[in-house]
Amino acid sequence: MSWELHNVAIIGGGMMGRSIATKVAQEGLNVCLKEVSNEAVDASRAELEQSLDHEIARFGLTNSEKKAILSRIRWVTQFDCAADCDIAIETVQEDFGLKRRILRELDRRMVEDHPIVINTSTLSITELASQNSCPERIVGMHFLYPVTTTRVVEVVRGQLTTDSVYDRAVEFARLLGKVPIKVFEMPGFVTTRVILPLVNEAMHTVMEGVAEAADVDLAIKLGFNFTMGPLEWADRTGLDRVLNWMKHLHSESGEPRFRPCPMLKRLVRAGLHGAKTGQGFFAYDANRRRTDRLPDDKPRLA
Amino acid sequence: MKILVLNSGSSSVKFQVIETDLERMNAHDDRTLATGQVEKIGMDDSRLVLKVPGRDPYSDYREILEHRGAIEWVLRILADDEVGILDDVTDVDAVGHRVVHGGESFASSVIITPEVVHEIEECSVLAPLHNPPNLRGYYAAHSALPDVPHVAVFDTAFHQTMPAHSFLYGIPFQLYTKHAIRKYGFHGTSHRYVAFRGSQILSWDKDEKKLITVHLGNGCSLAAIDRGKSVDTSMGFTPLEGLLMGTRTGDMDPAIVPWLMAMEEMTLHQVNTMMNKHSGLYGVSGVSSDMRELVEARAGGHQRADVAFRMFCYRVKKYIGAYAAAMGGVDAVFFTGGIGENSPEVREWALEGLEYMGIEIDQPINDSLKGGEGEISTDGSRVKVLVVPTNEEKTIARDVVRVLNNIMPTWEPPETVSP
Numbered sequence: 001m002s003w004e005l006h007n008v009a010i011i012g013g014g015m016m017g018r019s020i021a022t023k024v025a026q027e028g029l030n031v032c033l034k035e036v037s038n039e040a041v042d043a044s045r046a047e048l049e050q051s052l053d054h055e056i057a058r059f060g061l062t063n064s065e066k067k068a069i070l071s072r073i074r075w076v077t078q079f080d081c082a083a084d085c086d087i088a089i090e091t092v093q094e095d096f097g098l099k100r101r102i103l104r105e106l107d108r109r110m111v112e113d114h115p116i117v118i119n120t121s122t123l124s125i126t127e128l129a130s131q132n133s134c135p136e137r138i139v140g141m142h143f144l145y146p147v148t149t150t151r152v153v154e155v156v157r158g159q160l161t162t163d164s165v166y167d168r169a170v171e172f173a174r175l176l177g178k179v180p181i182k183v184f185e186m187p188g189f190v191t192t193r194v195i196l197p198l199v200n201e202a203m204h205t206v207m208e209g210v211a212e213a214a215d216v217d218l219a220i221k222l223g224f225n226f227t228m229g230p231l232e233w234a235d236r237t238g239l240d241r242v243l244n245w246m247k248h249l250h251s252e253s254g255e256p257r258f259r260p261c262p263m264l265k266r267l268v269r270a271g272l273h274g275a276k277t278g279q280g281f282f283a284y285d286a287n288r289r290r291t292d293r294l295p296d297d298k299p300r301l302a
Numbered sequence: 303m304k305i306l307v308l309n310s311g312s313s314s315v316k317f318q319v320i321e322t323d324l325e326r327m328n329a330h331d332d333r334t335l336a337t338g339q340v341e342k343i344g345m346d347d348s349r350l351v352l353k354v355p356g357r358d359p360y361s362d363y364r365e366i367l368e369h370r371g372a373i374e375w376v377l378r379i380l381a382d383d384e385v386g387i388l389d390d391v392t393d394v395d396a397v398g399h400r401v402v403h404g405g406e407s408f409a410s411s412v413i414i415t416p417e418v419v420h421e422i423e424e425c426s427v428l429a430p431l432h433n434p435p436n437l438r439g440y441y442a443a444h445s446a447l448p449d450v451p452h453v454a455v456f457d458t459a460f461h462q463t464m465p466a467h468s469f470l471y472g473i474p475f476q477l478y479t480k481h482a483i484r485k486y487g488f489h490g491t492s493h494r495y496v497a498f499r500g501s502q503i504l505s506w507d508k509d510e511k512k513l514i515t516v517h518l519g520n521g522c523s524l525a526a527i528d529r530g531k532s533v534d535t536s537m538g539f540t541p542l543e544g545l546l547m548g549t550r551t552g553d554m555d556p557a558i559v560p561w562l563m564a565m566e567e568m569t570l571h572q573v574n575t576m577m578n579k580h581s582g583l584y585g586v587s588g589v590s591s592d593m594r595e596l597v598e599a600r601a602g603g604h605q606r607a608d609v610a611f612r613m614f615c616y617r618v619k620k621y622i623g624a625y626a627a628a629m630g631g632v633d634a635v636f637f638t639g640g641i642g643e644n645s646p647e648v649r650e651w652a653l654e655g656l657e658y659m660g661i662e663i664d665q666p667i668n669d670s671l672k673g674g675e676g677e678i679s680t681d682g683s684r685v686k687v688l689v690v691p692t693n694e695e696k697t698i699a700r701d702v703v704r705v706l707n708n709i710m711p712t713w714e715p716p717e718t719v720s721p
Contacts, residue, residue, distance in 0.1 A: 004367070006346075028313070028344060058568065059576035062549075149569065 003114070003168060005175060006030060009085035011102050013044030013075070016119060017091035019147035022048065023176055025072035026065075026148065032074045032081035041075040048073075055148075079105040087172055089117040089141065094244060096123060103132050115165045115172075117141045118156075121192040122248045125158035125185050135160040139169045142189055145237075153178045154189045187252040188245070195233075196246055196258065202230040203261035206281070213281045218297055231281040232290070234264075235274035243268050303395035304335070304388070305699040306380075306447075308373070310399070310439025312431065315340045315372045319380065319387060319394075320699035324707060327700050330502065334696070336380065336387045340372040348372070352379055360385045369435070370442040377446055396706060397443050397452045398698040400491070401436045403429035404456030405482060406718075410710050411459065411701040414440060414452040422454065428482065428539075453705050455698045460490030463531040466719045468628075471539070479721055485543075487535035489517045492638060493525040494532075495697040496690045500636040503675065504686060511633040514625050516618060517692065518648065519639030522547045524618070526625035530711075534628055536621055542577060545621065546614045548591035551581040553617070586610040593641045593648065615651035622652070626659060634686040635661065643691050644672050653687065660684030 008024050010017050013035040021031045035041045052069065055061040074081070082088050088110060090102045099118060106116050118125055118140045129135035140156025153173045157166050173180035183189045188196065202220065206213045217229025234242045246260035267273075267280060274280030275288045283291045303323055309316040316339040322332035338352040348366035353359045360379070366372050377391045388394065399414070405425035412418055419437065426433040444452055461469075469485040470478060477483050493515045500515075501508035509530040516524050522545040526534040536544025536552075546552045559577075562568050568576070584591035587610035589599045599607035626632040641648055646669045653661050662683035671678055671689050679687035704710040 006367075058572050059580045060569070060572040061575065062579045149571070 003086065005086050005168075005172060007032070007085045009034065009082040009088035009106070009110075010091060011079075011088065011106070012091040013040065013048075014091060014093075016143060016145060016147070018044060018048045018051065019145055020089060020091060020119070020143055021073055022052070022069060023147045025069040027176055028072070029175075030072050030074070032076050032085065034076050034079065034081065037077060041077060045075055079109055082106050082109045083111075085110065085114070087115050087117060087168070089119055091119045094120060094123060094241075094248075096128070099123065099128055100131055103128060103138065107132050107134060107137075113137060113164065115139055115168050117169060117172075119143055120156075121189065122187050122245050122252075124187070125156050126160060129158050129160055136162040137165045139165050140185070141169055141173065142191065144191060147176075151177070151179055152191070153180055154183050154191060155180045156183050156185055156189060158185050188249050192245060193249065195230075196242070196249060199230040199234050199242065200246060200258075200261050200264070203234075203263050203281075206231070207261060207263040214292065217281075221297075235280035235282055235284070236288070237274070238276060239264060239272065239274045239280050240268050303703070304393055305396050305398055305702050306394045306443070307398045307695045307698045308400065308439050308443055309695075310369060310435050310442075312435045313341070313343045313345075315343065315369060315376065315439060317376055318695040318699070320696060322696075322699050323703055324709075327703060330499075332696050332699065337695075338376070338379075340366060340376060343367070343369060343372050350375055350379060352385060354385075354387055357385075368442075369438040370445065373439065373442040373446055391447065394447060394450060396450050396702045397447060398702040399436060399440050399443070399452060399454050400457070400694070400698060401454045402432035402457045402488070403486070404454075404458045404462075405486070406462070406484075408454070408456050408459050409462035411453055411455040411698075411705050413705055414444075414454050418454060428486070451702075451706060453698075453702045455491060455701045457488045457490050458486045460494045461485075461487030461525070461532045461535050464533055464535070464717075466717050468534040470719070475721060478719075483539055485535070485538040487523065487525070487532065488537045488541045489521065489523050489525075489535075490532070491694045491697045492517050492692040493523075493527065493535070495694065496636045496638045496692055497525075497527050497530075499675075499693075500634060500688045500690045503677075503688060503690070504634065506633075512626075512629040512631055514622055514632050514635045516622070516635060516637045516642055516652075517639045518545075518618070518637065518641035518645075520548055521550070522552075522618075522639070522641070524621045524625060526628050528629045534625060545617050546586075546610075547582045548593075549579045549582045549584045551577045551585075583610045583614060586613060593645055597645065597647055611647075612651070615648055615654075618648070618652035619654075619656070622656065623659075632659070632685055634688065636688050636690045638690050638692040643674075643689055646671065649678065649687075649689075661687060663687060 007030045010021050010031055010033045013033050021033050024031050035044050052061060052066045088106045090099060092098055103116060116138050118128055120140060121142050125140040129138035132138060138158060139161045142154040144150040144152060155169050155173055170180045181190060202216050205216050213231050217231045220226060221229040243260055243264050246258055250258040272279045275284045278284050285291050305320050307318045307320060318337045319335040320332055321335055326332050336352060336354045340348060340350045342348045343366050346365040347363050349361060349363050351359060351361045380386050381388045381391045401422055403425045405428055407421045422433055422437055440452060496515045497508055497513050513527040514524060515527060521541050523535055523537040525532050542550055544552050559573055563573055583596055587596055587607040589607045590596055596607050596611055600611050637649055649668055653663055662680045663678055664680045668678040675690055677688050
């Protein structure tokens with residue numbers, strides 16, 4: 001049966017869901033974005049518009065492009081919209097039970113061989129899929145934030161994912177202008193598995209008093225041409241999320257290299273979750289701009 | 303003969319059916335039988351509009367997922383008993399396709415063969431947003447009308463006669479050989495038509511004259527046409543160079559780009575969008591990219607609208623001076639495009655103070671000429687100034703006739719420079 005990609009269901013209007021929705025709409029596809037309530041819909045829509053306005057202020061988008069993007073996104077509170085979608089992506093938090101429930105709802109409504117995508121960086125696609133009536137149509141895609149500019153997406157094959165479903169997920173990634181990295185299921189895949197120990201090590205370096213957090217970040221950022229240092233990356237990702245991933249990788253693999261740095265645990269326990277709470281390793285204003293930028297970190301020509 | 307002219311964009315197909323042949327061309331008696339377009343290809347509410355002179359416009363909606371469907375729809379409507387203009391689709395004698403970029407491969411219009419398709423594909427790297435949909439339009443039309451000739455007419459072809467000293471940039475030569483980075487110029491079909499038609503109005507042999515054609519529309523460019531050949535043009539490697547435009551910067555110091563990327567930490571995408579969509583009349587004035595609105599705001603005392611307007615006209619003037627110098631004089635200046643045809647203010651400001659080089663405008667005539675064809679210089683003006691509404695579709699249809707009759711002007715092969 002032929003499969004064409006026009007309508008995309010996205011479950012969850014959080015940061016990742018909005019970012020994927022924006023990218024998908026930008027590429028001319030229709031999106032239905034599901035949130036849990038009308039209030040959540042309003043909040044999600046407001047946040048999405050705000051991020052589009054921010055991009056307009058940065059000259060990356062025009063007002064008419066913003067209008068076109070918004071016109072392709074339909075906000076809903078029910079799963080029914082998935083029935084006429086060619087692919088569905090869940091983007092809710094890394095909660096096994098919640099994701100499993102969503103998969104069931106989607107599975108019940110969507111045409112048989114249309115892919116259902118789990119967006120996860122650590123959970124097992126196979127385990128989530130195995131409790132579903134058609135596990136072979138479930139595939140993982142690990143999008144990296146912000147989806148509008150990050151050029152890579154990991155496409156994750158579960159034990160039971162069929163070739164045709166997997167190929168459709170790869171095709172979807174290409175249509176979004178992304179480079180698909182084909183990975184087999186393993187906690188952390190490539191990106192999360194490699195970046196987390198780096199971030200964890202940066203935290204240990206601070207904790208052991210080798211250097212100030214800002215200097216650790218500057219050294220890595222300028223030394224390896226990263227766009228930001230590992231600690232700022234952790235702050236922006238959310239220290240609570242980083243800690244959850246670390247714990248999960250640690251318990252899945254049993255490897256001591258994934259043991260979360262005690263300093264990370266301490267910050268999270270204190271409610272200092274990074275940019276979204278205004279304080280993590282660094283301080284941030286309401287627009288999530290760092291308030292402590294060092295003179296050495298100013299851009300310069302040549 | 304009846305010629306279908308197609309301009310296929312990424313999500314639209316514009317079409318015209320034009321009746322013309324050698325006799326009609328010479329008598330300037332080409333007839334446009336129908337015009338129209340299909341918009342929003344790839345959506346479930348694609349729209350077709352058909353306009354036939356003397357009838358009410360016809361429009362319809364349906365789901366059209368790709369160019370093939372759009373062109374089949376166009377042909378079906380053209381041959382429709384009620385709203386169409388053809389008895390049968392086989393009445394179409396030939397198809398002319400607009401192709402944006404012909405690179406260094408095409409200096410004139412050609413019949414499309416598999417080799418030509420291959421060359422156009424090769425040029426896609428230079429026009430990634432335009433050549434691929436142009437080709438999709440061709441494939442679709444060719445499968446619907448496989449037995450008639452299809453002709454490609456390139457935006458860049460006319461400017462292939464530029465000499466190397468005007469088309470090369472002052473960057474390391476190996477970047478030209480490796481990436482074909484050079485000035486190509488655009489709007490070639492329009493510049494060529496306007497030069498031809500303007501000379502016809504003046505009963506001149508264009509192959510004896512020095513002309514400057516000024517295309518001021520959404521995009522803006524000038525061409526210096528020395529005895530029938532384009533010797534310079536203001537757009538360059540891309541349509542961003544040259545004049546100030548609605549939302550495009552035109553000329554600026556290229557060092558601004560890396561400076562902004564460093565200081566504002568702008569990404570490649572942001573800086574590109576800034577220069578193409580946030581700049582020009584719109585970016586400077588903060589009011590509008592539309593010249594009519596700008597002229598109004600300026601009359602109301604809006605300072606930034608005023609300076610944007612003056613920048614726009616000033617650059618046109620600068621290029622006219624430059625091209626007169628480049629050709630060692632100028633016999634006529636022809637204005638065209640939405641702004642060139644409809645804005646007496648812009649024409650007046652752009653030519654103001656050029657009496658020393660023989661350009662004198664008849665103020666009342668200039669003020670009254672909006673949207674038509676005519677001369678706006680004084681009887682005594684040494685340089686003739688005309689307004690000539692452009693017609694790219696007609697030029698494409700005429701090129702089809704020329705190619706099929708083997709009378710496509712063949713310019714000498716473009717100059718090549720070897721390392």
